[in-house]
Amino acid sequence: MDLKEYLETSAAQVDAALDGFLPSAKQRPAKIHEAMRYSLFAGGKRLRPVLALAAAEACGGEIELAMPAACAVELMHTYSLVHDDLPCMDDDDLRRGRPTCHKVFGEGMAVLTGDALLTEAFLILSETAPTARYPLSAFIAEFAITGGSTKLIGGQVLDLEGEGRELKKAELVRIHEAKTAALLTSSLRLGAMSANATPAKLDAVTDFGYHLGLAFQVIDDILDVTQTTEVLGKTAGKDEAVAKATYPAILGLDKARKEAARLTKKAMESLEPLGGKGSRLREIAAYLLDREY
Template identity: 50%
Template structure:
């Protein structure tokens, strides 16, 4: 049941991405190279599932859900740059800057970010007040107090022994902010009540931390071929992680605790929250 539903969401996302109008020029080629190059599509899936959980139609918010994937992809292109994480591979292929050059990679990331807000602004059939709320929240989640701010903290923490609270602060912003706003976007545009949106928020905040803790674990125990990017990059860059601070066993316990918290937040939805509960297990058990 979970696999079928997950695949249904994935198919919706991939079809929408493929149908976006792409001109035959260098910037579009560079954007598509990273955007269509695979990925778990967790953010748009989370948005679609959240909309359906509150009784909305996922088809009605597809364009908004896809916008989240554009923002995520832009962040990966920029993260891989030599000035950032300096990774040559992403999703099993050469990073964008290794194929198109650093300047073009920067521009591709910029274009994906701005295109995402173009898609959000042109969403059909959304209540104007709910759409404006979503656009504002997505901008905040992607910006200086969210994902970008988290990346700043992450870079500043390289080579330092961070505390658990400092690591958590980085993860809540760098990874958690966009995952949280994905669930909120689905809840808001799906017509959810404030109590339902709050429950989705609590769920996604724990899911975001779990996602990053799992990344920390995979960076140690995973292999580059499965991950689609170099394993051990955190260690080489001198980053403090849950694993470096707590060990594999301690990090795994933290991961499981966050999964349990995420699932508990879904109790108000009863059976309607089953897919999101199973999505949390998927995050915990993923191999890449």
């Protein structure tokens, strides 16, 4: 199938799996389960779980075996968005074209929704089948490190500390190594691990994820200043309004676009050990470079 069909089909498979994993919206206490589902099924692209599934296939695995890890990653991602949108963080009213969780359910419930999504993510991940090279503890450690104080949370700390300051490019890269790149990389690694990837293949998808994650963030920063709120599904121009360091602000738009292309090229080159089986990942990288939202 072509890339568009692949992305749509994979996202639909992930949605079906997520629906099965999550408690019903009517299960008591109903409000928290309603809020979890509201945030999770708000129309996201499912990029991270799709990358996990694509990495599994590229390493000779099956999407069914990668699905628990893929779904766990999407819950971690959604939790991070719910918390990032809070008034004490990035303070945003829109996410994926809808009012953010705290605008609908209140700040306290939004905090608990993020907590519940992250906790549920570990429960889902626990259903991953161990492989010859990777016991279940390896999956859990990979996931916990990605979401912890040295990666996702640490990156958010650096992001908050950087607001209103003139950061150097190296400081900005460090923020997004810990945030965007870390979660994208872990998505790919978990998918590859579910396929019992060789060390060489795991290294390849790791390098791919690092460069793809940074490229993704550069494009995200560019879109924030070039697209509308309606197109993005979130408040456009927000970074500039709060004096947040971004790639266009530091490099300028033209150099930022060149940086995204450079990083994407590096990502594609990283897939050489996968041979032809890395073609789908290459297609996704090219698609993300040219995305408009």
